[in-house]
Amino acid sequence: MAHGTGNPRRTGIAVFVALLLLTAVTVLVSYVDLGLWNVVVALLIASAKASLVALFFMHLKGESRLVWGFALFPIVFLSLILIGTLADTMLR
Amino acid sequence: MTGIGQPETEGNGRGYLAERGWRSWAFTLDHKRVGAMYLWTTIFFFLVGGVFALLLRLELLSPQAKYFGNHAYNVFFTLHGSMMIFLFIIPAIPSGLGNFFIPLQLGARDVAFPRLNIASYWVFAAGFLVVIGSLVAPMDTGWTFYTPYSAKSAAAVTTLSLGIFLLGMSSILTGLNFIVTIHKLRAPGMTWHRMPLFLWSMYATSIIQVIATPVVGVTFLLLAAERVFGVGFFDPSKGGDPVLFQHFFWFYSHPVVYVMILPAMGIVSEVIPVFSRKPIFGYKAIAYSSMAIALGGFLVWGHHMFTSGMSPLANAIFSLMTFFVAVPTAVKVFNWTATLYRGSITFEAPMLYALTFIFLFIVGGLTGPFLGALATNVQLHDTYFVVAHFHYTMMGGTVMGFFAGLHYWFPKMTGRMLNEKVARAAWALIFVGFNVTFFTMFIVGVRGMPRRYAEYLPKFQLENVISTAGSAVLALGILVMCWNLLQGLRKGAPASANPWRALSLEWRAASPPATENFDEVPVVTEWPYGYGTPKA
Numbered sequence: 001m002a003h004g005t006g007n008p009r010r011t012g013i014a015v016f017v018a019l020l021l022l023t024a025v026t027v028l029v030s031y032v033d034l035g036l037w038n039v040v041v042a043l044l045i046a047s048a049k050a051s052l053v054a055l056f057f058m059h060l061k062g063e064s065r066l067v068w069g070f071a072l073f074p075i076v077f078l079s080l081i082l083i084g085t086l087a088d089t090m091l092r
Numbered sequence: 093m094t095g096i097g098q099p100e101t102e103g104n105g106r107g108y109l110a111e112r113g114w115r116s117w118a119f120t121l122d123h124k125r126v127g128a129m130y131l132w133t134t135i136f137f138f139l140v141g142g143v144f145a146l147l148l149r150l151e152l153l154s155p156q157a158k159y160f161g162n163h164a165y166n167v168f169f170t171l172h173g174s175m176m177i178f179l180f181i182i183p184a185i186p187s188g189l190g191n192f193f194i195p196l197q198l199g200a201r202d203v204a205f206p207r208l209n210i211a212s213y214w215v216f217a218a219g220f221l222v223v224i225g226s227l228v229a230p231m232d233t234g235w236t237f238y239t240p241y242s243a244k245s246a247a248a249v250t251t252l253s254l255g256i257f258l259l260g261m262s263s264i265l266t267g268l269n270f271i272v273t274i275h276k277l278r279a280p281g282m283t284w285h286r287m288p289l290f291l292w293s294m295y296a297t298s299i300i301q302v303i304a305t306p307v308v309g310v311t312f313l314l315l316a317a318e319r320v321f322g323v324g325f326f327d328p329s330k331g332g333d334p335v336l337f338q339h340f341f342w343f344y345s346h347p348v349v350y351v352m353i354l355p356a357m358g359i360v361s362e363v364i365p366v367f368s369r370k371p372i373f374g375y376k377a378i379a380y381s382s383m384a385i386a387l388g389g390f391l392v393w394g395h396h397m398f399t400s401g402m403s404p405l406a407n408a409i410f411s412l413m414t415f416f417v418a419v420p421t422a423v424k425v426f427n428w429t430a431t432l433y434r435g436s437i438t439f440e441a442p443m444l445y446a447l448t449f450i451f452l453f454i455v456g457g458l459t460g461p462f463l464g465a466l467a468t469n470v471q472l473h474d475t476y477f478v479v480a481h482f483h484y485t486m487m488g489g490t491v492m493g494f495f496a497g498l499h500y501w502f503p504k505m506t507g508r509m510l511n512e513k514v515a516r517a518a519w520a521l522i523f524v525g526f527n528v529t530f531f532t533m534f535i536v537g538v539r540g541m542p543r544r545y546a547e548y549l550p551k552f553q554l555e556n557v558i559s560t561a562g563s564a565v566l567a568l569g570i571l572v573m574c575w576n577l578l579q580g581l582r583k584g585a586p587a588s589a590n591p592w593r594a595l596s597l598e599w600r601a602a603s604p605p606a607t608e609n610f611d612e613v614p615v616v617t618e619w620p621y622g623y624g625t626p627k628a
């Protein structure tokens with residue numbers, strides 16, 4: 001299977017640095033009071049980091065459509081459990 | 093394609109069973125041996141769980157808690173439920189029969205990851221050892237582990253949930269293995285639409301196992317964290333929410349009822365055409381309805397929580413979705429019935445069990461919408477009506493499907509035939525015993541007898557005595573069946589490669605199959621349901 005082009009070592013290091021930077025941002029933002037938005041920002045950063053790991057470290061980038069399908073499919077179920085429980089707890 | 097009765101592989105005597113010694117089993121990479129180990133283990137726990145059930149029925153002979161007392165009764169139903177669900181019904185068909193027959197039906201030599209396969213068995217074994225270890229302070233929470241009681245109970249909740257965590261992990265490994273196997277190892281010419289329906293149902297099952305099981309694993313970890321470290325996930329005084337536990341638990345446990353039923357439906361879809369000598373009716377409808385059930389099953393978990401104080405909107409949504417999910421199930425029942433129509437039906441033991449599945453599952457399934465309707469649920473929730481409903485689906489459905497599969501594939505797995513007369517006698521006892529035991533529960537349930545108590549109002553005693561009598565007949569039937577299986581294993585007449593004149597690929601291997609299954613990988617040119625044609 002093709003695993004992207006370019007120098008794998010350079011990409012690896014770049015992704016690693018990006019992950020470190022994003023971690024720093026997470027820590028810094030936690031000191032700013034944004035109300036409910038703190039959670040939103042933290043989750044967005046976390047998702048970005050997870051995507052980087054999946055794309056590069058787990059080689060999703062160069063994978064077939066089938067593997068992409070299996071990787072994205074569980075997100076539907078994650079949103080399901082969130083929507084389902086929120087439909088209860090927020091409207092109780 | 094070869095016609096029936098001409099196996100491509102001639103038997104070499106003991107096939108995959110030839111090698112002896114415990115090492116040849118403990119470290120085996122043969123999917124058939126892994127399957128056989130799962131079958132022995134799960135049937136063992138089925139019998140142990142059954143003993144607990146008989147103890148429950150014994151206590152219920154009297155309206156007072158006369159024989160064992162309240163606490164022991166609670167322990168018994170917890171152990172009965174947990175063992176039957178986690179150690180028998182979830183793994184029995186997928187990990188047992190599935191392991192054995194998925195590669196054979198695909199025309200493959202093994203599963204995609206044989207090492208992962210034996211690893212899953214040993215993780216399973218670790219799981220049941222931990223479950224047995226939890227008996228030092230036996231659990232009394234019911235198999236549902238509801239908080240707040242499970243967070244506070246002095247029983248070994250943490251140990252038992254760790255055990256179930258391991259069992260879940262083994263279930264994930266198996267599911268993953270099967271998904272990859274079905275994608276990658278189909279014999280040349282076996283397109284998706286030429287796959288036997290058992291494979292479709294196992295594919296759908298595996299998807300649920302992989303997606304839903306992690307949720308229950310995490311839930312039990314949260315529960316353990318709450319018990320051990322005092323983190324307040326579910327405790328309102330610490331900002332938690334006890335109903336959240338129920339959400340998490342049922343997000344797994346409703347889909348898991350389809351992990352139980354889909355494989356049994358797959359077996360029924362194999363057995364019905366063989367013993368009515370007719371092509372299966374509505375192949376695609378059956379195949380796709382398995383997928384629809386697998387996905388739709390994730391939308392209805394809230395129907396277990398209508399009386400737990402969920403928001404009215406959530407109640408309404410979950411009730412509506414529950415009615416939808418019954419549709420693909422009904423589609424299958426119509427297709428099986430249409431397959432039977434004007435077929436040349438014969439009543440060998442596998443067929444008797446498959447027909448029993450259809451009959452009992454209709455009763456179990458149709459009582460589902462009564463429970464799914466909000467108004468009637470308030471009346472019926474936590475009564476014996478629910479107990480009857482899920483025993484008709486799980487025992488009347490899944491277990492009958494499992495028995496159908498055991499009898500159908502017994503000649504292939506062992507190379508020996510069963511005594512048909514004894515098999516039918518056992519079936520008759522099981523059929524009568526089952527209905528006497530559980531139909532009475534619908535009646536006392538509607539009249540308001542609550543579940544999970546050792547004591548009950550004297551006005552329900554007659555029905556309870558009848559039910560206990562039925563359970564004795566049922567137990568006798570199961571003993572006769574087990575005895576027959578053991579006799580068959582020891583001295584049954586030798587089986588030919590294809591005693592039922594069936595067309596799917598497993599019948600082209602020898603009975604029992606050789607370690608590598610087929611001498612030559614079969615090439616598939618048509619679907620496996622061409623019954624009633626000159627060929628079969």
Ligand code: HEM
Binds near residue numbers: 350458465469474
């Ligand atoms: C036709 C589709 C089905 C529908 C609409 C349905 C509906 C329901 C509902 C609404 C409940 C909750 C009752 C209550 O506690 O108030 C329930 C309980 C249950 N159902 Fe079903 N069901 C269906 C099929 C199945 C199948 C196929 C199985 C298993 C093979 C199953 C197993 C169970 C179990 C184990 C419980 C009770 C769990 C407990 O509280 O201990 N059901 N069902």
Ligand SMILES: [Cu+2]
Binds near residue numbers: 345349392393
């Ligand atoms: Cu359910």
